[in-house]
Amino acid sequence: MNNPKEKPNWHCLSSHTAAKQLRVEPNLGLTNQQAADQLKTIGLNRLLEAASRSPWLLFFGQFKSLLILVLIIGAGLAASIGNIKDAAVISGKEKNLIANLNCWSHQS
Known part of the structure; x- marks a missing residue:
């Protein structure tokens, strides 16, 4: 994972390592500024709607x-x-x- 554009395999990381990479304190969560930054860069936390079938x-x-x-x-x-x-x-x-x-x- 030397390439900064490469996304980590989050499911393979320990919770401590994932929190460290995200620069967040697990017991406290995100600050308001971190949450706003995440919202700008990543967007809303939404699932794509599946196409409806007849x-x-x-x-x-x-x-x-x-x-x-x-x-x-x-x-x-x-x-x-x-x-x-x-x-x-x-x-x-x-x-x-x-x-x-x-x-x-x-x-x-």
Whole structure:
């Protein structure tokens, strides 16, 4: 880390070393002037907002596994020929459809 423009790997440093490099007293925190300087040079402490995804993309993203698709198709075929109990067992016992709907509702 001889290059002053090189950023340190903060997660590799001890708290004492990190505080020393930042020129801050851990028990006291930043002075008002240090905080103002940090705000000028680094900016606000904000996380970037993730791009939102459509609820439909989230829903269909739950069905990426081939096995889940086979079970859903099997349940649909069983229901279409009148075997409602078999369709319920395929979808209910594996809990795929219910679990995916539950995940989807919490993500959207």
